[in-house]
Amino acid sequence: MQRIINNPDNVVPDMVQGFIKAHPDFIQPTGHERVLKYAKAPIEGKVGIVTGGGSGHKPAFVGYVGxxxxxxxxxxxxxSSPTAGAFYQAIKEADAGKGVAVxxxxxxxxxxxxxxxxxxxxxxxIEVKTVLANDDVPSAPKGDEAKRRGVAGEVLMWKVGGxxxxxxxxxxxxxAAAQKAINNTRSVGIGLAPCTIPSVGKPNFSIEPGKMEFGIGHHGEPGVKITELKSADEMAQMSLETILPDLPFESGDEVVVLVSGLGATPVMEEYIFFNKVEELLGEKGISIYRPYVGDYFTSLDMMGITLTVMKVDDELKGLIDADCYSMGMKQMKI
Amino acid sequence: MDGFKAAKGKVLVEGLVKTIQENKGYLSEIDGAIGDGDHGINMNKGFSLAWERMQDEDLGLEGALKTLGQTLLNDIGGSMGPLYGQFFRKMARSLKGKEEVDAAAFEAMLESAYGAIKELGEAKVGDKTLVDTLDPAIGAFKGAVESGKSFSVALDEMVAAAEKGKDSTFDLVAKIGRSARLGERSRGALDAGAVSCFLMLKSMSGSVQQLLGEE
Structure with missing residues (x-):
């Protein structure tokens, strides 16, 4: 394992300290060492937005505070999930009296x-309501959507809810808006090489050279099939063939597309993949309202890519277009 | 009536801590087969931290279990943090005001722990979780006590049933938790939670047997 770390058991606190120091203009620590907040939160008159999850998915989850x-x-x-105490503290930090959406x-x-x-x-x-993201199509069959995992579609859920x-x-x-966002969103991932949890020290699964795992999860949960390594264009096609019929997305639909690397993927290759995604969607009469390409939700040092597609209506378009500022997503009208 | 003094019960928790520390690598290895391979690491972190907090404290069984439960709940996270956190907190609560821990009190402790697991998760026997160890273990303990066997024999039967339950997870397909995502591929490996639960019940049994011998 060749990594830029100190004690492997301390990667999370070491990262949190660095993150606080790197973003003092909009990130603040709280009384709980595993809870960070937007510097202006809680914001008077605004519903608080909270999230949380295991580390290793940078920019998720801390990268979307802002x-x-x-x-x-x-x-x-x-x-590994944050503690109940950490979620509780995050809810308190976000609450301005109008309730909190987790x-x-x-x-x-x-x-x-x-x-x-x-x-x-x-x-x-404090009034608290939740939305559970379940956008990962291969993680459970259609009809069993409640069992599906949440993956990069969470980014669009935060964007819309925020x-x-x-x-x-x-x-x-x-x-309702966040739920609509996730209900309209489908994702799929492809893994080319495994990731290593620093404190474990070795990859927690393997993908043979020359192969790829289609439908892989954000922690290396096995996918639905292992195939020969394909070209970027073929990967784009397989991904869309899995996602599009599931919602289904149809001719005339407008969509937001989010392509994310899984941590060790050169960003260049994400654009190669997106190039074909755009072309194939166009052939089906589906137009891209707004694309996102980059490392939005990763899995330590996994080599691979995820594709997320969200069908948008006028309400979702307006919310997706809103300005925002965080480490993981900075958006302004130009 | 055979039993032991609750005030002397901190050794049960000391035994649990040692058991988890000694099995850190083993538990992670098992977890690595169908989970993400950090069960032993997280458990070791929580149990060791709890022991640091209590080793110089004058605690009985209730206090020691409570400290262990609070630490797992507040400092560990994941799914094992809340599950085992509540498991030990509820055990502690069931002992409130008791000076002597006899078979009935021990049974109540186990039932409270199981109640906590049922409240948090939805796992049933056969889902390939720690419930596959815990459910038959409690059943065996109760059955032995009801048929008039001694506390010590009931503990032996509990451990035997726990081991059998733990081993049963090898051939099961996971229905809940992260390994459930593997479907059929989760068959042919033990569940890490079922193994840690077995190791802990065995450790507690051993500590109680020792205390009973001293009485």
Whole structure:
């Protein structure tokens, strides 16, 4: 393992300290060492937005704390849910009296810890509602969507929920918008080489040279099939063939596309992949309203790529267009 | 009535801490087969931290279990943090005000722990989780006590049932938690939570047997 770390058991606290120091203009520490907040949060009159999850997915989750996005985040160990106490503290940091929306991914540990945190927050009189992202198509068959994992579609859920809250939406409206975003979103991932949790020291799964794993999860959960390594164009085609029929996305639809590397993927290759995605969508009469290409939601040093597509209506378009500022996403009208 | 003094019960938690520390690598290795390979690391972190906090404190069983539970809950996260955190907190709560821990009190402790697991997760027997160890273990302990066997024999039967339950997870397909995403591919490996639960019940049993011998 060749990594830029100190004690492998301390990668999360070491990272958190560096992150705070690097972004003093919009990130602030809190009384809980595993909770960070937007410097202006809680914002009067605004619903608070909270997320959280295991570390190792940079920019997720801390990278989406900022203006018109997430107000407070709970930081977990590598690939491991934050504690209930951290989620509870994040909820308190984000609450301005209008309620808090916890927008997070569908993983057993996160679900348990958020549930316990919500009970504590409700005892304090804070109204909390949640949306569970479940955009990863290969993680469970159609009809069993509630079992699917949340992956890069979470970024679009935060974008939409954050913009709705910033526009003065009530807790119910923010939840409804975030839920609509995730309901309209489908994702798929392809892994080419595994990732290594620093404290474990060796890859936690393997992909043979010359092969790729289609449908891989954000922690290396096995995909639906292992195939010969394909070209970027073929990868784009396989990904769309999985995603499009599932919603389904149809001719005439407008979509937001988010292509993310998984950590060790050269950004150049993400553009090669996107080039074909755009072409294939065009052939199907689906137009891209706004694309995002870059490392938005990674998996340590995994080599691979994810494709996320969200069907948009007028409300989602307006929310996706809203300005925002964070480490992971900076957007302004030009 | 055989039992042991709750005030002397901190050794149960000391035993648990040692067990987890000694099995750190083993648990991670098992978890690596169908999970992400950090079960032993996270458990070791939590148990070691809890022991640091309590080793110089004058605690009985209730206090030691409570410190262990609070630490797992507040400092570990993941799914094991809340599950085992509540497991030990509820055990501690069931001992409130008890000076003597007899078979009935021990049974109540196990039932409370199981109640915490049921409240948080939805796992049932056969889902390839720690419930596959815990459920038969409690059943065996209760059955032995009901049929008039001693505390010590009931503990032996509990450990035997826990081991059998733990081994049963090898052939099961995971229905819940991260390994459930593997479907059929989760068959042919032990569940790390079922193994850690077995190791802990075995350790607690050994500590109680020792205390019973001293009484």
């Amino acid at each position: 203006k018109n996005l997430v107000d407070a985040v709970a930081v977990g160990e590598i690939f 927008l997070y991914g569908n993983y057993a540990g996160d679900v348990m810890n958020v549930k316990m945190a919500m009970e504590d927050a409700e005892d304090d009189g 913009a709705k809250a910033a526009a003065g939406g009530s807790l119910e409206e923010v939840i």
